[in-house]
Amino acid sequence: MLTGMTETSDAAATATAATDADPRVGLRAVRALRRLVEHLEATQVRRARAAGWSWQEIAEVLGVSRQAVHKKHGRS
Numbered sequence: 001m002l003t004g005m006t007e008t009s010d011a012a013a014t015a016t017a018a019t020d021a022d023p024r025v026g027l028r029a030v031r032a033l034r035r036l037v038e039h040l041e042a043t044q045v046r047r048a049r050a051a052g053w054s055w056q057e058i059a060e061v062l063g064v065s066r067q068a069v070h071k072k073h074g075r076s
Helices: 005-017 023-050 055-062 066-073
Strands: none
Touching: 005 023, 023 055, 023 066, 055 066
């Protein structure tokens, strides 16, 4: 969870590394960012559901179909 300066700084450093001239460094950073985004999305979907949001409302905000968001997060 990104709660402190260290985590925020780490995320910013990883985002910067994604543009590195060395493809190995850049691709590793992209992989780390992908994991971070997946974690953040799952966390926010759980929060939205706990707050009473429908799958349709969540899907609209994420820019995907209701079926897609339910399939991905429905078991969470």
